[in-house]
Amino acid sequence: TSPATSPGEHTGFDMKRLSNGNLAAVTAGVATPGYDRNTLKPGILHLGLGAFHRAHQAVYTDTAIARSGGDWGIIGVSMRSDRVTQQLAPQDGLYSVLSENQNLRELRVIGCLQRVLAAPRSPAAVTGLLADPAIRVVTLTVTEKGYCLGEDGWTLARALPSVKQDLADPQLATTAIGVLARGLAQRYHSGGAPINVISCDNLGENSARLRAVLLQYMASAFAEAVDWVENEVAFPCSMVDRIVPATTEAGLQRQAALIGLQDAGAVATEPFCQWIIEDKLATDVPDWAAAGAQFVNDIRPYEEIKLRLLNASHSSIALAGLLAGKETVADVMADPTMAGEITELMSRELLPALTAPEGFDLFTYRDQLLERFSNPCLQHRCAQIATDSTEKIRQRWLGTLMAQAGDTLLLRSLARWCFWVLETDLPIDDPRAETLLALRAKPSPDSERLAAALACVGITPRQNGLDEHRLQCLREHIAGLQRAGHS
Numbered sequence: 001t002s003p004a005t006s007p008g009e010h011t012g013f014d015m016k017r018l019s020n021g022n023l024a025a026v027t028a029g030v031a032t033p034g035y036d037r038n039t040l041k042p043g044i045l046h047l048g049l050g051a052f053h054r055a056h057q058a059v060y061t062d063t064a065i066a067r068s069g070g071d072w073g074i075i076g077v078s079m080r081s082d083r084v085t086q087q088l089a090p091q092d093g094l095y096s097v098l099s100e101n102q103n104l105r106e107l108r109v110i111g112c113l114q115r116v117l118a119a120p121r122s123p124a125a126v127t128g129l130l131a132d133p134a135i136r137v138v139t140l141t142v143t144e145k146g147y148c149l150g151e152d153g154w155t156l157a158r159a160l161p162s163v164k165q166d167l168a169d170p171q172l173a174t175t176a177i178g179v180l181a182r183g184l185a186q187r188y189h190s191g192g193a194p195i196n197v198i199s200c201d202n203l204g205e206n207s208a209r210l211r212a213v214l215l216q217y218m219a220s221a222f223a224e225a226v227d228w229v230e231n232e233v234a235f236p237c238s239m240v241d242r243i244v245p246a247t248t249e250a251g252l253q254r255q256a257a258l259i260g261l262q263d264a265g266a267v268a269t270e271p272f273c274q275w276i277i278e279d280k281l282a283t284d285v286p287d288w289a290a291a292g293a294q295f296v297n298d299i300r301p302y303e304e305i306k307l308r309l310l311n312a313s314h315s316s317i318a319l320a321g322l323l324a325g326k327e328t329v330a331d332v333m334a335d336p337t338m339a340g341e342i343t344e345l346m347s348r349e350l351l352p353a354l355t356a357p358e359g360f361d362l363f364t365y366r367d368q369l370l371e372r373f374s375n376p377c378l379q380h381r382c383a384q385i386a387t388d389s390t391e392k393i394r395q396r397w398l399g400t401l402m403a404q405a406g407d408t409l410l411l412r413s414l415a416r417w418c419f420w421v422l423e424t425d426l427p428i429d430d431p432r433a434e435t436l437l438a439l440r441a442k443p444s445p446d447s448e449r450l451a452a453a454l455a456c457v458g459i460t461p462r463q464n465g466l467d468e469h470r471l472q473c474l475r476e477h478i479a480g481l482q483r484a485g486h487s
């Protein structure tokens, strides 16, 4: 850990911008790449170049190269906008990561991002890279909805307009699935060099699900390459963990003052970092283990613990915070009543529903989580976590919720979600927003609206979701929120 740096006399306006040429000008104490970045060659293609990738997988690769060698350059692909390219291309792919909590502050510049591309602008370049034998690893952070999963979580959602459009003209595909399929088909035609495709999103059995939908898509669009993908391409699942809030303008200014250079690609995060990867690789990879990553045979228990404890309580905190007018997760945790409810939810409901792998102490993990959520340095907005809740609730809550009986705190969290989407005028940012907003506006009987909302998170009578007693409890919680006068 480097010592904390002080802003000194830097004020911002006359500051130069981080780049290869200016790297030596960073404030003393800010760590810079511990290797010669000119020797890197493209070896990893990353899809979804958001803050999370920059503060997680890229950091592991950067550390692995510094500690253990290798020439693993990352080509980062933004799936939608040009914004990230504009932030990072003028900086030669360099950006800084600030990790901090009450006791620690570390600043470093990451050097392994070699090049950035925007998929909509450069589709042929992305396809060419996916076909290039030098690229041996594809990682993805495209969020839950990026996998175009149907209701059962394993089938391609062919009814989605984006999927329909991609299947109608696969050469112009824009979804992550379509882009990946096109590139892998071309790789097959160019000799079929081995490759690993690693999902780094918060989904149980993430890469296995990715493989399933990709194969279904390819059976329709590139049938000739299906056997090769099925038999030769490796899809190791991975569990990723680091809290990385979206960067804000104020955060950028603060970070510029700390490193002594403007940095449009800056990310701020916590010191904690974890990556567990299923040990089934098709090629060499960076020595991520040297950077602290763990390779295991059975990843499912780790994924389940992370999703059903960390992410589940994160979503509960976010929804409670949203309705109580709290801006951030740390604000919720600073409220003793709210923090008490979260602690109880974790201890009494989420934790007992889990089975820990040998040597893993769930109580220590819970305590660590409570501390991480309380980190006042992270400006992690409740509204950010509440985004895409219909996708997240399926992964995070359903398993526990369905195993419960009677009234529970998790049911109360579900009531908060129902109340938010049906009874308030707070904004909804969700792939099912259109349906939810229509329900919100609809003067139909309450029980119908509620059932339709629950179907959006995968709770349907057909799946034997909630019995009449639990539905009654849910309605009472919603009525309670109404009486409390949230709006």
Ligand code: CS2
Binding pocket: 202, 240, 241, 242, 243, 244, 310, 311, 314, 315, 384, 385, 392
């Ligand atoms: C969060 C996650 O935004 C969210 O939904 O719950 O991004 C969370 O911060 C990470 O999974 C932590 O590893």
